Amino acid sequence: MSTANGKIRSSAAEALAEGRVTLVLGWRKKDFWWQSPVAFVESAAEAEQLTFDPFSVYNPVKYLLEAAGCHEKVGVFVKGCDSRGINRLLQDKRLEREQVLIFGLPCSGMVDPVKIRAAFPAPKICEVARDGEELLVRLSDGQERVQTADFLLEKCLTCRHPNPVVYDRLLWERVPVRSGVDALRFARVSSVAQQQIQERYAYWTRQFSRCIRCFACRNTCPACNCRSCIFDQAEPRWLGKASDMSDTLNYQITRAFHVAGRCFECGECERICPAGIPLQELNRRLIMDIDKYFGPYEAGLAPGDLPPLGTYRGEDPAGFDES
Amino acid sequence: MKKIAKTKLQELWQRLSAEGALHLPVRSDRVVEFVRWQEDVSADLDALNAFLPPKKYFYPQTETVLKYQFEDTLQLTDVSSLAGEKTILFGVRPCDAAAFSLMDKVYLGEPVDEAYRRRRESTVVIALGCLEPEETCFCLAFDIDPGKAPGADLLAADTGTELVFIAQSSKGEELLAKLNGVLQEATSGDENKVKDAQERAREKYVTRVSVHGLAEKLDTFFDSVYWDRLYRRCIACGTCTYLCPTCHCFDLQEYAAGRSGERIRCWDACMFPDFTQMAGGHNPRPTQKERVRQRFMHKLNYFPRQHGGEYACVGCGRCVRQCPVHLDILEVIREMGGAVDGR
Numbered sequence: 001m002s003t004a005n006g007k008i009r010s011s012a013a014e015a016l017a018e019g020r021v022t023l024v025l026g027w028r029k030k031d032f033w034w035q036s037p038v039a040f041v042e043s044a045a046e047a048e049q050l051t052f053d054p055f056s057v058y059n060p061v062k063y064l065l066e067a068a069g070c071h072e073k074v075g076v077f078v079k080g081c082d083s084r085g086i087n088r089l090l091q092d093k094r095l096e097r098e099q100v101l102i103f104g105l106p107c108s109g110m111v112d113p114v115k116i117r118a119a120f121p122a123p124k125i126c127e128v129a130r131d132g133e134e135l136l137v138r139l140s141d142g143q144e145r146v147q148t149a150d151f152l153l154e155k156c157l158t159c160r161h162p163n164p165v166v167y168d169r170l171l172w173e174r175v176p177v178r179s180g181v182d183a184l185r186f187a188r189v190s191s192v193a194q195q196q197i198q199e200r201y202a203y204w205t206r207q208f209s210r211c212i213r214c215f216a217c218r219n220t221c222p223a224c225n226c227r228s229c230i231f232d233q234a235e236p237r238w239l240g241k242a243s244d245m246s247d248t249l250n251y252q253i254t255r256a257f258h259v260a261g262r263c264f265e266c267g268e269c270e271r272i273c274p275a276g277i278p279l280q281e282l283n284r285r286l287i288m289d290i291d292k293y294f295g296p297y298e299a300g301l302a303p304g305d306l307p308p309l310g311t312y313r314g315e316d317p318a319g320f321d322e323s
Numbered sequence: 324m325k326k327i328a329k330t331k332l333q334e335l336w337q338r339l340s341a342e343g344a345l346h347l348p349v350r351s352d353r354v355v356e357f358v359r360w361q362e363d364v365s366a367d368l369d370a371l372n373a374f375l376p377p378k379k380y381f382y383p384q385t386e387t388v389l390k391y392q393f394e395d396t397l398q399l400t401d402v403s404s405l406a407g408e409k410t411i412l413f414g415v416r417p418c419d420a421a422a423f424s425l426m427d428k429v430y431l432g433e434p435v436d437e438a439y440r441r442r443r444e445s446t447v448v449i450a451l452g453c454l455e456p457e458e459t460c461f462c463l464a465f466d467i468d469p470g471k472a473p474g475a476d477l478l479a480a481d482t483g484t485e486l487v488f489i490a491q492s493s494k495g496e497e498l499l500a501k502l503n504g505v506l507q508e509a510t511s512g513d514e515n516k517v518k519d520a521q522e523r524a525r526e527k528y529v530t531r532v533s534v535h536g537l538a539e540k541l542d543t544f545f546d547s548v549y550w551d552r553l554y555r556r557c558i559a560c561g562t563c564t565y566l567c568p569t570c571h572c573f574d575l576q577e578y579a580a581g582r583s584g585e586r587i588r589c590w591d592a593c594m595f596p597d598f599t600q601m602a603g604g605h606n607p608r609p610t611q612k613e614r615v616r617q618r619f620m621h622k623l624n625y626f627p628r629q630h631g632g633e634y635a636c637v638g639c640g641r642c643v644r645q646c647p648v649h650l651d652i653l654e655v656i657r658e659m660g661g662a663v664d665g666r
Contacts (some may be wrong), residue, residue, distance in 0.1 A: 030649055030654065031653065031654065031657075032458060032459070032643075035649045036649075037556060037648055037649035037650070038556055038648065040552075040555050040556070058647065058648060062558070063555075063556075122457060122458045123455075123456060123457075123458050123527070125458070206352070207352065210352075210354065210356065210374070212375065212384065212561070212565045212590075213561070214560045214561035214562045214565050214592070215559075215560050215561060215595075216558070216560035216561075216562050216647050218560075219558040219559055219560045220558055220560070220647055232595075232596065232597055234597055234600060237576075240576070240578065241385075241574060241576045241587075241589045241591070242385040242576065242578065242587050242589055243384040243385045243589065243590075244385070268647075272562075272647035274374060274562050274565075274566055274645045275354060275374060276352055276353030276354040276374070278353075
């Protein structure tokens, strides 16, 4: 990965030094082995801190909403999933293509710290680095090699687009799509969908009973890019502040429907939910329905796409399916 | 001092649940959560941080504080006098127990919050000493001993195969006396085992940061350019505040319909833009910079300045683990000059 870091650092440093951009969004390393937060890099010297490692998972694209307002042009590193977020913003007219310089990073999947901790005693883990198909886990008393595939984030196991779909420069060779991805993509949602409606309701109310309405799912989502969110309005207040189920469902169902046909399956909402609510099952259920009623569609693959629910065709289904 | 084999805990839960609503940390779905005990569940004795801290028992996310009805005259019902079901909290970790004491400074200081006081007094807190730290634990930085919880009514010390119960208040002694049939008398040998376990635990923990003199240092930090850089990563969600065992800010809301209604108090987060939104539209904390600054200054400067030098952080590590963008207090303390321990 050191060559990857070299390419990232020199690309960012070059673009900054030449004045093509005044800010670059990438990732850097922090205190713990599993922390690779987004870095805001404004000079060639600062570019030295940039890192792309198995934990560079957070999608930097949402930051473009604010950054593009303060900088003429922003450089941004994107994985496959992140790049679809850029198309999301372009389609939603929240970003202009010439406002960003996009460095594409083909990505063979990010690592789940929970799976690593389950396999190794956490206090001993010092570093987890990629080495070909393997992960090198450096411990305080030695090191071990494991197969990367066994430790990937669940969302990466169902990723159909590991290679960026929009970019100015691709920094290295494309990677193959994982085999078996299509079978896994709807596996969880299918098993819930097969349940009776009462069971499904019980399942979802149990999941949402844990929702504390921290809004992390909304705030991290590039598809949630309204200038002002209805749920933040105090006058009138559309969403009660009391933590009761009807308001939680009001929030969660509205959120899911608002990103229907626009969700590009980055899975960040589910990954960062502190309450462990399986939000991606909801998103994928809506994708399943859109595929069924409007034809197969994947969001964020091209900047000029018209999302199925954002356009009208004469042959669109008009009835209600009550299953 | 009494004890019980870990294999017999179901008997203990059964017995405790007869003394009050028993709540303990349970693993279900993808998280560990404090929930009410039922026949078929058992406590997760290994998890250190429940997803939500047990502050929710004294300071619930939503509570009605007042009901009103207007017929010929206005009728007010003060519902705070109804709070306080007899409750037993088992498995509170020392950091979360220490957070209760900090929360007490706010809600039991003048003016006393009646509902909070009633809930606090009707609850017996049984703390569970820690043996192995998570990598994000830094309770020692705040002088919290991972094996001890002086503020709890009872301490359950984990000696490996047994739990040894030590009463630390009259409430704790009373409860312990009622558990005679279930618990065995502990011996001086057990007392030594507890001390050993506490000693070993303490050695495994690292302080990570030093907060010595930090509050004073921050007196002049309000206008620092540090905040200009720090906040940019923050996505303004409420994860850090809602998961924090010491965050205690709330909002009051009216739920009115026709001629009656209620006033509720609910958790609010200083990370949210509308937290300081005024009725006329002015917002004294207009950007995320001011909001992020507020959270850390409150914990590390304002709170200690108002409450005898105590920081509003117990080093539980929830925000370190859960912040989606890895913006946490450990980083802030370190960058403000608190040294980091090596491993």
